[in-house]
Amino acid sequence: MKRTKIIITLGPAIENIHMMTSIIRAGADIARINTAHGNITYHQHLVERFKEASKKTKKFIGIMLDIKGPEIRTGEVENNEIELKEGKTLLLTSENIIGTSKRLSLNRSLSPFLDKGDIVLLDNGKIKLKVIKVKKDEIVTQIIQGGKIKGKRGVNVLGKDFPFPYLTRKDLNYLQFAVKNEIDFIAASFVRRANDIFEIKKALTEFKGNIPIIAKIETKSAIKHIEEILWISDGIMVARGDLGVEMPVEELPEVQKYLLKMAIAQAKPTIIATQILETMINQPIPTRAEVSDIANAILDGADALMLSGETAIGKYPIEAVKVLVKVAKKTETFFFKTSLFFELKGGISHNVSNAATLLAKEMEADAILCLTRSGKTARLISRHKPKTKILVATYNEKILRQISILWGAQGFLTKKLLTTDETITSAIQNALKKRLLKKGNTIIITSGEPSGPSGITNIIRVQVVGDILGKGVAFGKRRVRGKVCFGMNERGEILVRKEMPEIFTLLSFKGVIIENEIFNPEIIKKAVKKGVTIIIGVKNILKHLKPGDVIQIDPKRGIVFR
Template identity: 40%
Template sequence: MKKTKIVCTLGPSSQTVEQLVKMIDAGMNVARFNFSHGSHEEHLARFNALKEARKIAGKPCAILLDTKGPEIRTHDMKDGAIALETGMIVRVSMEQVEGTVERFSVSYPELINDVTVGSRILVDDGLVSLRVTEIDAFNKDIVTIVENSGVIKNKKGVNVPNVSVNLPGITQKDADDIRFGIKNGIDYIAASFVRRASDVLEIIKILEEENATHIQIIPKIENQEGVDNIDEILAVSHGLMVARGDLGVEIPTEDVPIVQKALIKKCNMVGKPVITATQMLDSMQRNPRPTRAEAGDVANAIFDGTDAVMLSGESAAGDYPLEAVQTMANICVRTEQALENQDVFKLKQFKQDITEAIGRSVGHNARSLGIETIVAATSSGHTARMISKYRPKSNIIALTFSERAQLGLSLVWGVQAVYVEKPSSTDAIFTEADKVVKELGFAKSGDVIIVTAGLPVGEAGTTNMMKLQEVQ
């Protein structure tokens, strides 16, 4: 059983029901819908295709809505592009103008108040670097010198490393997209460009207004401010995404692997899922096999402790979307086999919480007794998360009593969630556990499994029991 979860971005290469069924069968656990692109009509068609595909496949596959976020972009250029040469002086205007080599504008008019002389403005993932030499407040221009030659096209992303920008936490478009997603059954929100806890709280407020607090918020850490405020962000979130694309523009490239490891460790310590994203199998957009470095990148993220790995352009617009999922799944399984030979059961940050104490004990006993299968009966999914936190070698089967709870475990390492009717008693849970592990092929009669549940049966937050059970 593959324990690391795979997130696939959907797009033109992955939008038919037939293709999505194949991707789910190959190992896709979560489908990412990137709301930086596409209309609501396009996304609705893909939502419906995915729901049909998971029905046909007979497997859960959660929906993750990735917000566009409060980004800064260039406005349109004359003839669609301008070519800048090193040493040129170019003005960045706070008033919308048609861009030329002398002057172009950006979508954030307050930028002039955030940057100072010496700040750098990076355009198009850092391909063009501009250094601020003067603030011309009268003309509402930032005067810059071009540090390297390059072409700037329409609507390209703009980054300002080490500058605290006063953009809103979410935009009106984000709020509209989130409400659209809620109506269509999303399970996760990946919140772009989160800088502080208050950005997450803005999304929580929308979820509360829409009676949708079951939807989990996964902030994307994409800038230095997000890294600096990571503890306060994680405290109000359900997990994190290490979004290495923009992060690698905002902070030095050589710092990205260090930050990746630190963020994964923080999530592991508190038992919240973490996704490692961007360029994992990038060359597979055009090639049927990955580079060796890419295979190592996926494996090393798993060694770091990531819960999930993600495909972006590879699955959305590449030539080999299915092969990319299959390749990623193969790397996951092989790396997990290597991990089984290491002792990854470590004491994590521990709260005075009964469910967590049970989760810790389950992991410890499974390890000590060599038990291969753990069954957690869980209403909210919290018990399964607390067991996963301790990374036991055992398979973790979560018996969930709603499809919502089942899909809500799609990012959690090592957990296979199964939707069952809510049992009427603890004896019914034990019987159901036997039935499910045998049906899934995780145990046979005579094997010993661990079952954990709570009294009263089926109530969230009541996990208080662990049983060593011989399968009948």
């Protein structure tokens, strides 16, 4: 099972229902819509189709809307691509024109803020320009580093922090769109400080919406204010394209590790983005360097990895997701060998999540079952990155989609009931139906009081799934399931007796249950060597069984259950 979550970007390569269902089945957990490309009508169609595809696959897949904030981008260019040649002059203007190799439009006027000698970078630093003259309506630059460039590429100016308002009219329209369409996450581009997130929250409140906000960290200012940004946001995305342009490239790995560490400390989910599998836009296989980059991001503690052009416009979107799934699964096997435990400090919920994770590890539990109304319990457990499977039960479909960002979390719907015991019983029954649990599994359960306030987890419980018929001292390694019999002349796979039979009798069955605590070690040794599972000292077991009953023996935990 893959624990690391995968975010794909919708676009021309993934815009019909067939491709959407295929990419969900390949392993996508969240779909991102980038508002920098396309218009609101096109994005409405994408949302509707993707929701239909999710329904078709019977999976609760989240949708993330990426708003652009104070981002600076180029406009459209002729023939969808132009070539900028080193040494030539290029004029930058805020006038809405189709760009050429001589004149390129920007979505904002930069003339008041630029000076002669400033360095302007286009398309994640692939194109480098030097300002040689600033006019009222345009900027004259010399092309220092040329190349081909498509339309609507990102623009960075080294050493400049522009005083633009965070939200544009377009962003506000898209926030309204997000509330109307019940979008699950807002990705906020070019966050500079905590107040930018506050502006989004304020706007969402006015539109009567409450959507988790993922702050995209892609400026030096955001790194400087990361602690406050984490306080107010619901997670962060390390957007390495623009971030790598803002600083010397050799500093980026250290900054990535630092940002992940800060987010883990505050129990906020993290996404690593940009150039995850860039070569797979045009090639069917990744580079070795990309595979190593993915693995290191997972080992550093990332919850999710995001594909951009790889799935939006790439030739191999499904293959790219499959590569991520394979690399994630393999890397997670290394991850579990390191025995990581991120202690969370805080209130009752934090302490319960700490205890549940440690208890699951010590008991070698089969799953941690989180009963949640807000998703907080699941988020706190997920922070620990436990080897134990994390199951999340909630009656709220919106919360189910929102936990799709949490590392390792597998969500399912359950009923809203009055008491804790009823809720737990219902959740376990639903997990059994979905084959997320099996009878005999030992699980750690965390929940709050159903009648109490949302977001407070104050209950922790250890439970074995199924009806426990008895406990004893077990010998053997194989779990056994079969029909009960009381003697050699009856049909059955599990013999139940009051006292230990002879060796030839033992060897006729897959499992043997003895009420008496007295046994012959030599006989036990011979039977176990032949593959028989035996459990001794199960008091009053004969009273609970009749011939033909189907039961199981779990030697690991020394229990007999129905």
